[in-house]
Amino acid sequence: MGHPGFFRQTLRRYRLLLGYLRRETVLPGLPVSAIISSTSRCNLRCPMCPRAISSFANVDIDFTLFTRIIEQGAPYFEYVILQGAGEPLLNPRIFEMIALSRRHGLRTGFSTNATLLRGERIDQLLDSGLDTLILAVDGTTPEVYEKYREGASYPVTMQNIEDFLRRKLETRAPVHVTVQMVRLPDNQHQVEDFKRLWRRPGVDQVRIKEDEIRVEHVGLEEKPATRQASNPCHFLWQGPIYIEENGDVYPCCHAWTAKPLGNVEKEPLTGIWNNPRIVAMRKAHAAGDLSGFPECLNCQAPKPRLPLILGSFAVDHYRVRKIIPVVERLNLFHKLNLFEK
Numbered sequence: 226m227g228h229p230g231f232f233r234q235t236l237r238r239y240r241l242l243l244g245y246l247r248r249e250t251v252l253p254g255l256p257v258s259a260i261i262s263s264t265s266r267c268n269l270r271c272p273m274c275p276r277a278i279s280s281f282a283n284v285d286i287d288f289t290l291f292t293r294i295i296e297q298g299a300p301y302f303e304y305v306i307l308q309g310a311g312e313p314l315l316n317p318r319i320f321e322m323i324a325l326s327r328r329h330g331l332r333t334g335f336s337t338n339a340t341l342l343r344g345e346r347i348d349q350l351l352d353s354g355l356d357t358l359i360l361a362v363d364g365t366t367p368e369v370y371e372k373y374r375e376g377a378s379y380p381v382t383m384q385n386i387e388d389f390l391r392r393k394l395e396t397r398a399p400v401h402v403t404v405q406m407v408r409l410p411d412n413q414h415q416v417e418d419f420k421r422l423w424r425r426p427g428v429d430q431v432r433i434k435e436d437e438i439r440v441e442h443v444g445l446e447e448k449p450a451t452r453q454a455s456n457p458c459h460f461l462w463q464g465p466i467y468i469e470e471n472g473d474v475y476p477c478c479h480a481w482t483a484k485p486l487g488n489v490e491k492e493p494l495t496g497i498w499n500n501p502r503i504v505a506m507r508k509a510h511a512a513g514d515l516s517g518f519p520e521c522l523n524c525q526a527p528k529p530r531l532p533l534i535l536g537s538f539a540v541d542h543y544r545v546r547k548i549i550p551v552v553e554r555l556n557l558f559h560k561l562n563l564f565e566k
Contacts, residue, residue, distance in 0.1 A: 263307040264312065308334075333355055339389070409445060527553075
C-alpha cells in the first residue's frame with residue numbers, strides 16, 4: 226500500500242498527461258520536477274560546455290531565494306536537480322540545500338566533475354540524503370580526459386572517485402551513482418573501455434551520453450538543420466522547469482539562451498508557469514509551428530517518440546532519471562530507434 230504522497234503525485238502526473246494529450250495550454254499548479262541552479266561558478270573550462278559559448282554571472286544562489294523556490298514548489302515537485310552552469314560543490318551551502326529539499330519531501334540530485342569530491346565533502350555528501358549523483362568523467366586516459374575536462378587532473382579525479390566509492394560502500398549510503406561520459410570525437414573509441422572501467426561496486430549505472438550542446442568544432446558533428454518534432458515537447462507540460470541562481474525562470478534548461486518567462490523574486494512560480502509566453506509556447510507546439518520560438522526550433526535535446534513521452538508521465542521523475550541512461554543505451558547500442566532522427 227503506497228503512502229498518500231504517492232497517490233497525490235500519481236494523480237498529478239495523470240492530470241498533466243491528460244493535459245498533454247488534450248493539448249491544454251493552461252495547467253494546474255506546477256510541473257513535477259525542477260532544475261534549480263545552485264551556482265554558475267565552475268572550476269573547469271570544458272570545451273563542450275555551455276560556458277564555452279556563453280558567459281554566466283559566476284555566483285551562488287541566495288539561500289533565501291532557494292528557500293522561497295522550494296516552499297512554492299514543494300506541493301508539486303517530486304524531484305529537484307540542484308544544477309546549473311556551474312559545479313554544485315562550489316556552493317558552500319549545497320548540503321543545506323539538499324537537507325531543506327528533503328524536509329519538504331523532495332528527492333534531489335546533481336552532477337559533479339568530482340574534482341572537489343574529497344576529504345570531508347565525501348562524508349558530507351553521503352550523509353546529506355542526496356538521492357542521485359552523476360560523476361562526469363569523459364575519458365579513460367589522462368590525455369583524453371584532461372582535454373575535455375580542462376583544468377582537472379586525471380589521477381586526482383580518479384583518486385577522488387575511488388575514495389568516494391569506497392566510503393559509499395563502507396557507509397552503505399543509498400545514493401544512486403552514475404558515472405557518465407559525453408560521447409565526443411576523441412573519446413568515442415573509449416566507450417567500451419569506459420563501460421568496463423566503471424563496472425564496479427558502488428557504481429549503479431554507466432551512462433554514455435550524446436552531446437546536446439554541439440559547440441562548433443568540438444562535437445562529433447555540426448548542429449543538424451532545424452526540424453519540428455512530431456510531438457509537442459513534454460517538458461512544457463511536466464517539466465523540469467529551469468530556474469537560474471538569480472531567480473530567472475525558463476520553460477526548460479535547453480531554453481537558457483532565450484528571454485526568461487519571469488523571475489521568482491517578482492512573482493510566484495505558479496503564475497510564471499501559466500503566463501502568456503509559456504501558454505503561447507504550448508499553443509505553438511500543439512499547432513506544430515515553432516517559427517515564433519527559435520529556442521525550441523533550434524533545440525538539440527533528444528526528441529523521444531510518443532511511447533517514451535507517455536511513459537515518462539507514468540512514473541515519478543526520480544525513477545525517470547534512472548531510466549534515461551537505459552533508454553539511451555538501447556537507442557545508441559541496440560538501434561531501437563527510440564528517438565526521432
